[in-house]
Amino acid sequence: MTYELRENVKELLAMIFEELSFHPFIAPYLNTSRISPPQHYIHQCEVVGRLALRKPIRALIGDEIGLGKTITALSVAKYLEKLGRVRRVLIIVPRVLVMQWRKELLRMGFPESKIHHLERSTTGFLKLQGFPEGYYIASMDLIKKEGRISEIVKVPWDLIIIDEVHKFGYKTKRFWRIGKMLVEGFPSRDVLFLSATPHRGDPHDYIARLQLLDPYLVGGWKSMDTRRFYESTHVAILFRRTKEDVNKIYEEKEVFLPAKFYAGVISARRDEAVFIERLITFLRGKLMEFAYEKGLISEKVIPLLTVLIFKRAASSPYAAFTTLERLLIRRAAPNFTEELIDSVYSFLGVEYGDYEYLERDPDEIFNEFIDSTRSLLSQRDIEEITVLRDMAKSIMEKGDxxxxxxxxxxxxxxxxxxxxxxxxxxxxxxxxxxxxxxxxxxxxxxxxxxxxxxxxxxxxxxxxxxxxxxxxxxxxxxxxxxxxxxxxxxxxxxxxxxxxxxxxxx
Missing domain, CATH: 3.40.50.300 (P-loop containing nucleotide triphosphate hydrolases)
Incomplete structure (x- = not known):
């Protein structure tokens, strides 16, 4: 082969490889991590392929847990970056997933210099830099703060990815308003929603979220709550695949092993049953007193608080023991403030739709409520709580x-x-x-x-x-x-x- 012919072949191959690098099935998977490269599956490639020609891209990736929604979303982002369509990407996730997303960005081959964490300590500095091109990871806890979201909305994001998007429902008013500002307010912006549980049994909430994503879905949610509508959204705006789909349709092999579910019913000993019954009777009586006699809480909250107390007591005798101990310890108890009552109602889903994603440990809300009741207990109440505490301690010593x-x-x-x-x-x-x-x-x-x-x-x-x-x-x-x-x-x-x-x- 002559030198000239060899050079022509090399040039031709270079042109072919350059063109192939723009293919939606190839572009996302070039230059990934050599240490821990992500494993790609056909169902992930399908999403990139189907969205490749859309402008703007608006989709909800609702695959079952474990099917790699994060890699799918980043594959779309990487392809759009290759086409020159995205320069700044905002990724909104629960706080506990921030580091996981950073890890997946690195595995997908995004340079570390282009990965930014939006935090209270970094937002000001990044703003001074004009929010340089790159991938910005922000926790839901950060963006829900009024001062932060006003700055974030002003940034010209090309793509927004929201993980666990079911937390952005019309009932969570603050997150819902943020969604409208970032998504509905910019109809030409590319947006990807991610959730393993997109519907959650509430058609109004689910359809409202689809309308937030797709401005062309107009009309009341009740008119869309039909099988025909749901079927029309599949592969159009919603991608929902199961492990069985991956095994039987996409990969045609057992990628995911079968899972088995068992319910274990544990019979309580007599002393355990007597303790639970006595505890619930006492605490439900006190809750009714707080509602009807003292007017401190709504009577509507009593059944759910009773269930919560029962679940906590039935969880373990130690959880019940610590609850009772809190009631006996003399401390400067907080008052029944409006904020505390709101927290309790929100935690239980009663009357308040403005319950936001819990960055706070649920135990803290419950314990604060318990602490606030300490000053309202009579001597007779204290004596009954002491008996209940000793019963819980006895159960622990025997082994529950x-x-x-x-x-x-x-x-x-x-x-x-x-x-x-x-x-x-x-x-x-x-x-x-x-x-x-x-x-x-x-x-x-x-x-x-x-x-x-x-x-x-x-x-x-x-x-x-x-x-x-x-x-x-x-x-x-x-x-x-x-x-x-x-x-x-x-x-x-x-x-x-x-x-x-x-x-x-x-």
Missing amino acids: SKLNALISLLESVMVDEGSKVIVFTEYRDTANYLRESIIKKHPEWSASILKLTSEETNDEDKFQRIKNAFETNPKARILIATDVIAEGVNLQVAHILVNYEIPWSL
């Missing part, structure tokens, strides 16, 4: 039935060296109780048990160390976590998930 059942399950699991377990509980007190009780029973497991609650998530470095240890260290076998951090953990590494209480959604 549910804890014993969990330990029995873990004993069977720990025989298999390759298995990992996540135990979810709604309460920090219960998480602490479980870890201490399990280690007391099996001290040889102490190095294998990790815990993640709000105590750990307040320290970002500590949170990441524990999270990474569970995901990558084969010796870290058991993770006990509160639901508030569920979004920040890769659940796919666990072979067994245990809900220590019945989830609210069931």
Whole structure:
């Protein structure tokens, strides 16, 4: 081959490769991380391919959990950047997912110099720089602050990605207003919504969110709440695939192993049943007194508060014990302020639609409510609480039935060296109780048990160390976590998930 012919072939190949680099199935996957490259699947490529020719891009990626919505969204962003359509991208996520998104941006090959964290300490500096081109990760906690959102809205974002977008519902008034400012206010802007639970059983909320995304969806939500409408949105504005779809249609192989669900009904001992019944009777009576005699709370909140108290007491005797201890300790109790009452109503979903994504530990709201009732208790109340506290302590000393059942399950699991377990509980007190009780029973497991609650998530470095240890260290076998951090953990590494209480959604 002559030199001239060789050069012509090289030039031709270079032209072909350059053209291919603009292909939607190729562009997003060039120059990804060599250390930890993302694995791409056909269902992710489908989204990029279908959205490639749209302008603007407006879509809700509602795939099941574990199907890589983050990688799908970043693939779209990377393709648009290749075309020169995006220069500034705003990514809005729950606080616990900020570092996870940064990690995925790096895996997708985005240079670290172009990844910015929008925080209270960085917003001013970035503003002085004119918000340089790049990818900006902002927590929901940050953008809901009035002073911050006014600055963020002014930035000429080319693409906005909102993860866990179900938190932006018409009932959460502040987030809903922010969504209107960032999304509805700029109809030509590219926008991607992400949520594994896009509908959540409320057609009004779901359709309103689609209307926020697509300004051409006009009319009342009731007229759209039809099977024909829902079918018309699939692959048009909504991409919703399941693990079964990936296995049978897209990959035609078992990428995701089958999952099995079991409900374990644990019979309470007589002393446990008597304790719960006596506790609920007492606390429900006090709540009715606060509502009807003292007028401190709405009577509408009584059933839900009673359920909340029951769930907390039934979670573990230690959670019940600590609740009762708070009532007995003499402290400077906060008053029933409007803010506290609003927090309780919002937490329970009663009367107040303006309940925002909880950056605050739910236990804190409950404990503050308990503290505020301390000054309202009579001597007779104190005597009854003392009896109940001692009953809870006795149950703990004997070993409660549910804890014993969990330990029995873990004993069977720990025989298999390759298995990992996540135990979810709604309460920090219960998480602490479980870890201490399990280690007391099996001290040889102490190095294998990790815990993640709000105590750990307040320290970002500590949170990441524990999270990474569970995901990558084969010796870290058991993770006990509160639901508030569920979004920040890769659940796919666990072979067994245990809900220590019945989830609210069931």
